[in-house]
Amino acid sequence: MNRGRFRTQVTSLALVAPLLLFLIVFFALPLFTMMKSAVSDPIAANVLPATASALSGWDRESPPSAALQAAFVTDLKQIEDDQLFGDLVRRLNSAKSGFRTLMPKTRTAAKEAGEPLDLVALDKRWADNGYWQVIGVAASSTITDRNLLAALDLGRDASGEVAALPTGASANRAILLRTFSMALAVTVACVLIGLPFAMIAASVEGWKRQLLLGAVLLPLWTSLLVRTAAWFILLQDNGLINSTLMFLGLTTEPLALIFNRVGVIIAMTHVLLPFMVLPVFSVLAGIPKNLMPAAASLGAHPVQAFLTVLLPLSLRGVISGSLLVFMSALGYYITPALIGGAKDQMISSVIAYYATGAANWGMAGALGLVLLTATLLLYVVYLRLSAERELRP
């Protein structure tokens, strides 16, 4: 019998294997790689092995010992690969400027001179403990919190303490905040439009219901890019909306609807509305038909019946719809890029900039990690809340 059960388990495993494999190869693995690149920093430790081991005897405050300096020179001599050396210089220079000129000069001198090489005599910058500290941080560990801190507009100061970056140096925190506030605005707009709509759709039957649901579903079958482009046309100064308003005499000059926050929120609300309407509708459709008559027979005015019976019962759909809309909105990229202005870009566009524009995979991964963590935290909060609702006697 155990054999039979084993076989069933193998069969079911074989059935899910393609999906599992797909998820691992195309989702989990890239995700993991990105996350890893956010915290990995192996270059200095790999290229400067002798320096790394000599670092253990140094307290980071006193001037570096002769042994450490000698180890560093030895390491420099051994570097043959120019590209590897370039990576090392870029890594060190990103922490403290000056390395870009200092390092090639020192490498050339180290290759030509015999032992020992007096580094301070070669360049007096080597007397500055700050440079040695940067090398110390970079070479002592293969992982770093530099990117993660930078993603939150933080950095480490000379003493290694976490501190805020100077204002103006980075705007990640502001953009993250903007991303959350825009996603929230879209979610609220979706609730305000989607809840009444779903209620109407659930209260009618036959072709009317089909028509209403079709109106929501139709956009889902159109490409996101096409829908966004359509809004681009509609929202322009001489687009359909503005020309209609002016034709009706409601405004004398075009409203600013594009390249600003309003336009982005309008377009994103439209795109994400189905994710609100469908869960709410399915919850409403599952509510027994006789609850509202029952409430009326017990003396509830229609408004009271709505507030005490229908609304609380539809709340479960509203919450899952909101979660769906909010989380999708957090990652929006195309719509803000096409319809928004420079001040309406969300965190995805910053991630895209680091990934494709600046080729800084570490920063792209770090920002992605921050976004993912924030989203997961929200999800945990949601699970907690919904679990409490279920558990309530």
Added chain:
Amino acid sequence: MADSFIRFKDVSKSFGALTVVEGLNLDIEQGEFISLLGPSGSGKTTILMMLAGFESPTTGAVWARGKRIDLLPPHKRNMGVVFQNYALFPHMTVSENVAFPLRMRRLGRAETADRVTRALDMVQLGSFADRRPSQLSGGQQQRVALARALIFEPEVVLMDEPLGALDKQLREQMQLDIRALHRRLGLTVVFVTHDQTEALTMSDRIAVFNHGKVEQTGSPAEIYDHPSTRFVAEFIGETNLVRGSVETVEGTTGRIRLENGGTLSVEASGRLHAGKDVCLSIRPERVTLGTGPDNSFSARISDVVYHGDHLRLLVQGNEQSFIIKTDRSRRPPSVGDNIMISFLPTDCWVIDA
């Protein structure tokens, strides 16, 4: 205008071309338990819905306590409704459900709590106050629905097949419970059902419906013993229908010539006159085995059905089949036996053919 507690006056209801209720005139007295009985589609639920205010009559009017109510919205009618599937609010606890009508009437917190406790005790659910409806059995949910419909002391309680979803034993228990509550609280109950046994056991009065019209109203005994139409005779319980025409009427005895040539004596009422086509209803339990003073026939047993407390015999005699309900005190007859059957003229109920 009306003297009765509730009065339906010439009420009709159509949905498009479909007429569901036609020319209904029905009076309901205060404190009575009336059942609206009929097969599905006979319009009985629609009548209840018109009384509760969820449907409005196409023509005619509904009166309660001398006031016209058919234009009043449901929440102003003060009628407790118990729905077929209980219609409890799933997001509220049992006590919140029961307190709902009082909350809608803005009663004080202390009085509400007090009345909820009493209402739950009345239906023996005091210890379930904090449960959700989904954590209760069907019978318990039904009792919550009952408590909720009674707590605001409505003038009328309307019940739409409330016991339909329960199993037989529980249903019979609930029938007794509801009857006891009705008697104890002096409620007026309008009870819709398609189960004739339920209607017979619970009601003070039954209105039998067919195709949107009242076939007959009367006490359970009247309906059972003296059905006024063939439909009522066949729908309520089991019966033997015999067709024939009146041959002679002599004093209190009428002679009926049957279609198969035989004759029967019946107790004559004023309605009988020679030559009239009639239909006779003879209840199976009124037919006795053996020869009697009148109306004796020989017949052959074609089937015997065992029912535990009684036997049901299917007999064939002279082109007429009969169902006979007999107790088991005698030696059980067997299939193929030739026997004599008889019944009294007073047990032949004459219906217009």
